[in-house]
Amino acid sequence: xxxxxxxxxxxxxxxxxxxxxxxxxxxxxxxxxxxxxxxxxxxxxxxxxxxxxxxxxxxxxxxxxxxxxxxxxxxxxxxxxxxxxxxxxxxxxxxxxxxxxxxxxxxxxxxxxxxxxxxxxxxxxxxxxxxxxxxxxxxxxxxxxxxxxxxxxxxxxxxxxxxxxxxxxxxxxxxxxxxxx
Amino acid sequence: xxxxxxxxxxxxxxxxxxxxxxxxxxxxxxxxxxxxxxxxxxxxxxxxxxxxxxxxxxxxxxxxxxxxxxxxxxxxxxxxxxxxxxxxxxxxxxxxxxxxxxxxxxxxxxxxxxxxxxxxxxxxxxxxxxxxxxxxxxxxxxxxxxxxxxxxxxxxxxxxxxxxxxxxxxxxxxxxxxxxxxxxxxxxxxxxxxxxxxxxxxxxxxxxxxxxxxxxxxxxxxxxxxxxxxxxxxxxxxxxxxxxxxxxxxxx
Numbered sequence: 001x002x003x004x005x006x007x008x009x010x011x012x013x014x015x016x017x018x019x020x021x022x023x024x025x026x027x028x029x030x031x032x033x034x035x036x037x038x039x040x041x042x043x044x045x046x047x048x049x050x051x052x053x054x055x056x057x058x059x060x061x062x063x064x065x066x067x068x069x070x071x072x073x074x075x076x077x078x079x080x081x082x083x084x085x086x087x088x089x090x091x092x093x094x095x096x097x098x099x100x101x102x103x104x105x106x107x108x109x110x111x112x113x114x115x116x117x118x119x120x121x122x123x124x125x126x127x128x129x130x131x132x133x134x135x136x137x138x139x140x141x142x143x144x145x146x147x148x149x150x151x152x153x154x155x156x157x158x159x160x161x162x163x164x165x166x167x168x169x170x171x172x173x174x175x176x177x178x179x180x181x
Numbered sequence: 182x183x184x185x186x187x188x189x190x191x192x193x194x195x196x197x198x199x200x201x202x203x204x205x206x207x208x209x210x211x212x213x214x215x216x217x218x219x220x221x222x223x224x225x226x227x228x229x230x231x232x233x234x235x236x237x238x239x240x241x242x243x244x245x246x247x248x249x250x251x252x253x254x255x256x257x258x259x260x261x262x263x264x265x266x267x268x269x270x271x272x273x274x275x276x277x278x279x280x281x282x283x284x285x286x287x288x289x290x291x292x293x294x295x296x297x298x299x300x301x302x303x304x305x306x307x308x309x310x311x312x313x314x315x316x317x318x319x320x321x322x323x324x325x326x327x328x329x330x331x332x333x334x335x336x337x338x339x340x341x342x343x344x345x346x347x348x349x350x351x352x353x354x355x356x357x358x359x360x361x362x363x364x365x366x367x368x369x370x371x372x373x374x375x376x377x378x379x380x381x382x383x384x385x386x387x388x389x390x391x392x393x394x395x396x397x398x399x400x401x402x403x404x405x406x407x408x409x410x411x412x413x414x415x416x417x418x419x420x421x422x423x424x425x426x427x428x429x430x431x432x433x
Binding site: 079085090095115 | 275277280294298
């Protein structure tokens with residue numbers, strides 16, 4: 001509530017230009033489910049850029065090294081790298097395009113972004129709903145989540161105790177964008 | 182304004198090939214269209230070579246971003262791929278350029294490590310079952326020896342189980358110890374660290390158990406045999422607990 005009020009108070013318009021992800025303040029997290037437990041992995045080694053055009057179109061691209069995710073179990077992380085064939089496909093890449101509403105005022109509680117995710121060398125279409133909120137330091141925070149199918153990306157699902165994890169991998173992101181390259 | 186192959190692309194070509202902005206404007210005006218060069222963005226002109234807008238995969242090789250799959254993998258259902266074909270051009274941009282050099286992953290070593298650790302997992306679970314049996318039979322043997330009729334009916338079973346446990350423990354440890362480590366990373370204290378610490382404790386426990394077990398047998402007829410046997414039994418439980426913690430650290 002307090003955050004929402006604050007966001008409204010500092011509401012601003014998104015200017016045209018390039019925005020770069022502040023990796024130190026950003027995070028991408030995945031969650032996969034195994035019958036015995038739920039695994040969460042996180043990465044802060046994020047490269048990302050967004051370009052806001054004069055007509056309000058936003059192009060965004062985010063790239064994360066799959067080796068940078070940490071789940072609190074180095075052995076499991078290595079298993080994940082093997083499943084993702086990290087030697088051949090070391091990055092997960094998201095590209096998206098969205099249209100800012102007229103006036104481009106932020107906060108925007110829900111912005112639909114059409115995009116594609118490239119994971120394990122397979123590119124799949126993706127629709128992401130994200131929120132944009134202005135921050136005190138004039139950066140813009142984008143948060144959202146989406147699900148990806150491991151099978152659809154041709155990933156041989158890892159198993160523990162000879163039981164595979166579920167097909168759905170839930171991705172949540174919290175990205176802070178700063179104006180400039 | 183976006184231009185494609187055709188008249189407008191031709192205009193863009195004129196601008197790009199011959200134009201200072203002033204001459205370009207003049208050229209455009211002559212052709213009766215008030216276009217500024219800044220409005221002309223050539224997506225792909227007909228004289229440009231294919232493929233358009235290459236992107237760089239992190240392995241360093243160039244790849245066609247418009248392919249849905251890389252490395253010959255199937256992307257999934259054709260319906261979804263075909264339906265998105267029109268959209269792919271929309272995502273042909275590359276805002277990040279060439280990725281920085283990241284740690285290379287030796288997949289062969291990773292695969293060998295996975296195989297060895299999978300076998301380690303199987304051997305480890307088998308060892309746990311043997312250890313549990315050894316402890317149960319050991320307790321029965323202790324009861325028979327020091328609280329019962331001293332029939333020695335559990336001695337052979339306990340010996341076989343104990344040596345099998347030791348052998349499988351050594352095999353599991355060897356597999357884990359010699360598994361290649363293709364990725365160097367500092368994780369801090371994580372689940373694997375707890376597993377390793379528990380197994381280190383279990384190794385010390387197994388060594389102590391073996392020593393105390395043999396010593397107990399050699400003290401037949403001596404007064405301190407029971408106390409040595411009790412220590413052997415207690416260490417057996419502690420070792421079982423250490424292995425349980427070590428396995429649980431990875432499983433749960």
